[in-house]
Amino acid sequence: MQKVLNLEEFVFHKSENCPAWFCKKYYYGGANFRYHSFQMVLNILFQDHVNPLIVETGCQRHKEDLGAGMSTSIFGEYVNHYGGRLITVDIDAHALEVCRNVTKLFSAQIQYVLSDSVVFLEKMTETPDLLYLDSYDYDLKNVENQRLSQEHCLSEFKAIESRLGVNSIVLLDDSGLPGGGKPKLVKFYMAEHGWICLYDWQQSVWIRRR
Numbered sequence: 128m129q130k131v132l133n134l135e136e137f138v139f140h141k142s143e144n145c146p147a148w149f150c151k152k153y154y155y156g157g158a159n160f161r162y163h164s165f166q167m168v169l170n171i172l173f174q175d176h177v178n179p180l181i182v183e184t185g186c187q188r189h190k191e192d193l194g195a196g197m198s199t200s201i202f203g204e205y206v207n208h209y210g211g212r213l214i215t216v217d218i219d220a221h222a223l224e225v226c227r228n229v230t231k232l233f234s235a236q237i238q239y240v241l242s243d244s245v246v247f248l249e250k251m252t253e254t255p256d257l258l259y260l261d262s263y264d265y266d267l268k269n270v271e272n273q274r275l276s277q278e279h280c281l282s283e284f285k286a287i288e289s290r291l292g293v294n295s296i297v298l299l300d301d302s303g304l305p306g307g308g309k310p311k312l313v314k315f316y317m318a319e320h321g322w323i324c325l326y327d328w329q330q331s332v333w334i335r336r337r
Contacts, residue, residue: 148208153201161300164330165201168298171334172205172257175294179211182255184244184283185262185300186217186226198259198300199226203233216240216247217262245279248286254295258287261300265309273306281312288320293335297322302331 149169154162172179187199202213213236217223223239230237240247244262263279266272280299291297297317299310307314310331317333318324326332 148204149201152204153197160329164298164326164328164332165198167326167332168257168296169201169205171296173209175296176256177210179206179256180253181206181211181213181257181259182216182248182251182287183213183259183261184216184248185260186215186222186239187229188219188222188225190225190229198261199230199237200233202257202259203230203237206236207233211256212236212238214238214240216242216244218243245282245286248283251287251290254290254292255287256292256294257296257298258284258291259298259300260284260310260313263309265301265304267305270306276309277307277312280309281316284313284316291335293337295335297333299331299333301329302327303329 149166153159153165181202183198183202187197199213199215205211206213215226215237217226218241220241223241227234227239260280260283262283263276265276284297299313301308302310302314314324314331321337322333322335324331324333
């Protein structure tokens with residue numbers, strides 16, 4: 128039986144005293160320009176997946192990481208509220224330790240993995256319900272770095288592509304940056320392989336229904 132969505136959990140509220148945990152903690156008075164894409168993804172996840180598996184590449188690296196989205200905190204709090212697991216993968220041991228500290232309230236539901244993300248995804252046997260690709264920083268001033276970042280993002284997706292289910296959700300970060308951001312190549316690839324783009328701004332939201 129399909130769950131009935133409790134709109135109070137995720138819908139947009141103008142009131143600073145709104146009861147929704149997601150809006151109250153992460154809207155930041157409109158300053159979080161990833162808010163609406165996270166909101167969309169959490170809505171879909173809530174409706175389509177019980178005890179979901181969330182996999183993110185590139186962990187949260189600061190306590191107040193609004194400029195990078197605070198993804199590990201958001202996903203960790205989601206699975207803490209509704210069940211499920213989060214796997215966060217990063218190649219930087221220090222970043223993972225920082226992430227572990229800032230998300231310690233939800234750490235029982237989080238697996239922290241020190242690994243190259245492509246290597247990890249290639250070996251993974253489980254099916255992520257939500258895949259969030261946000262590793263390999265995209266340098267606005269370095270064209271070579273931008274190319275490598277885009278190729279890495281595509282490699283990540285290809286590494287796990289065969290294990291993504293019909294209802295899997297893919298969230299891509301830094302889509303709105305000059306030069307196409309890190310997901311430029313993977314968006315072209317996904318569009319050619321039956322994926323549907325629901326939203327494309329600073330983050331890009333994709334699903335596959337067939």
